[in-house]
Amino acid sequence: xxxxxxxxxxxxxxxxxxxxNNFTWYQPAVADGSVRLGQGVAGATTKDMITVSxxxxxxxxxxxxxxxxxxxxxxxxxxxxxxxxxxxxxVQFQTENxxxxxxxxxxxxxxxxxxxxxxxxxxxQVALNSLTANSFSAIYKNGGAIAYSPVAVGWSGIxxxxxxxxxxxxxxxTTDYLExxxxxxxxxxxxxxNSSNATMFSAFLARSA
Amino acid sequence: MLYDKIIAIYPELTDADFSPFIGTIxxxxxxDGRGDYIAKWEHPTLTKPTEDQLK
Numbered sequence: 564x565x566x567x568x569x570x571x572x573x574x575x576x577x578x579x580x581x582x583x584n585n586f587t588w589y590q591p592a593v594a595d596g597s598v599r600l601g602q603g604v605a606g607a608t609t610k611d612m613i614t615v616s617x618x619x620x621x622x623x624x625x626x627x628x629x630x631x632x633x634x635x636x637x638x639x640x641x642x643x644x645x646x647x648x649x650x651x652x653x654v655q656f657q658t659e660n661x662x663x664x665x666x667x668x669x670x671x672x673x674x675x676x677x678x679x680x681x682x683x684x685x686x687x688q689v690a691l692n693s694l695t696a697n698s699f700s701a702i703y704k705n706g707g708a709i710a711y712s713p714v715a716v717g718w719s720g721i722x723x724x725x726x727x728x729x730x731x732x733x734x735x736x737t738t739d740y741l742e743x744x745x746x747x748x749x750x751x752x753x754x755x756x757n758s759s760n761a762t763m764f765s766a767f768l769a770r771s772a
Numbered sequence: 773m774l775y776d777k778i779i780a781i782y783p784e785l786t787d788a789d790f791s792p793f794i795g796t797i798x799x800x801x802x803x804d805g806r807g808d809y810i811a812k813w814e815h816p817t818l819t820k821p822t823e824d825q826l827k
Contacts, residue, residue, distance in 0.1 A: 649775045649790040650799035650808045673803065701792075711792075744800075748787050752773070 573605035583609065634664040634677045635767035643754040646691060646747055651701070654689055654743045654755065656764045673742060675764070680736030680772035687764045688727035689745040690756035693717060698747035700726040705739060717749075723756050731769065741766065774799055774808035777826050782818050789815065 577585035587605045590598055597616035601608025614621040638656035646652045655673050667675045677683060689700040695717040701708040712728035726745070734741075743764050747753055755762050778797075779785060789795045800811035813820040 644803070647773050647775060647799075647801060647808055649787060650773075650801050651792065651811070652801040652808075653803040655803050708792075746792060748790070 575605040582607065586612070633768045633771075634666045634679055635765075636660075636662040636664075636667040636675060637763065637765035638662070638667055638669055639759040639764070640689075640755050640757045640762035641759070643692075643757045645752045645754055646745055647752050648750055649746075649748050651744045651746050653703075654687075654700070654745050654762065654764070656743070656762075658759070660759070660765075672740075674740040675742075675766055676738075676740040677734050677766070677768065678736055679768055680734065681768050682731060682770045682772075683734050683741075683766050684729070684731050684769045685741060685766040686727070686729045687743040688712075688725055688762065689743065690723045690725040690758075690761035691715075691745070691747055691753045692723055692756050693747075693749055693753045696724050696747045696749035696753055698724050698726055698745060698749075698753075700728055700743060700745045702728055702730055702732075703742045703744055704732060704734075706742075708744070723761065725756075725761065733772070736772070774810070774826065778821060781821050781825055785815075785818070 573587050573589040575585060575587045579585050582603050585604050587601050587603060587608050588598060589601060597614050599611045600613040601611050603609045611623045637660035639658055640654060640656055641658035644655050653673060657669055659667060659669050664678055666677045685702055687700060687702055691698050697714055697716050699714045700712045702710045709732060710728055710730035712726040715724040715726040717724050790797050790799060792798060796814040798812035799808050801808045
């Protein structure tokens with residue numbers, strides 16, 4: 564077929580006995596400048612899945628992105644870690660809540676290396692077991708800090724200090740990786756608060772490249 | 773701890789010298805079993821301690 568024009572007609576795709584298993588490209592009976600892909604057979608579609616009108620494309624169904632195309636993970640510190648005084652220390656997140664693409668290393672380097680290029684929303688928080696410590700955390704990309712949290716100030720009556728941080732960052736999908744470091748200057752070593760609601764690290768693909 | 777060893781060598785250093793924002797010395801630990809190390813030493817007058825001094 565070398566091409567052609569269909570005027571006032573429908574193009575049905577599929578001939579299944581179940582009407583909703585077929586789709587039909589059609590123009591409304593009263594032309595409005597649009598063309599539509601409806602679910603159902605010609606002349607009896609039941610739902611417009613795609614409507615093209617002018618420069619707009621409107622989806623009538625759900626936009627589903629393949630799971631493998633959207634890395635997301637969440638992990639937390641499940642074993643208390645000693646953080647030395649005045650030393651930036653990488654935080655270990657040993658337990659995963661989820662890790663859709665197996666992109667987080669929760670046993671050796673404690674880093675997120677997403678395999679899909681794009682823009683990621685990243686969050687982290689680190690709690691230290693101390694009444695008096697001042698601390699803050701940082702998200703590192705490829706070994707260098709890209710964002711610091713506000714300083715968490717020790718406060719009597721609160722058992723822990725907690726610093727939290729969020730950042731959006733581009734990742735190349737191959738070699739770029741993210742880690743979390745924490746710093747404290749209490750005068751001695753402090754332990755992390757090893758709990759799923761205290762010291763955690765997560766990220767997800769917000770927009771592909 | 774590395775910080776304590778450095779302070780023992782240079783008692784005049786303060787926490788401010790180790791501040792990530794205003795300090796000239798950064799200690800780091802990559803949680804890879806190697807322990808703390810000096811990631812940056814840019815102090816204007818004090819020289820970076822040698823490995824022997826830090827033993």
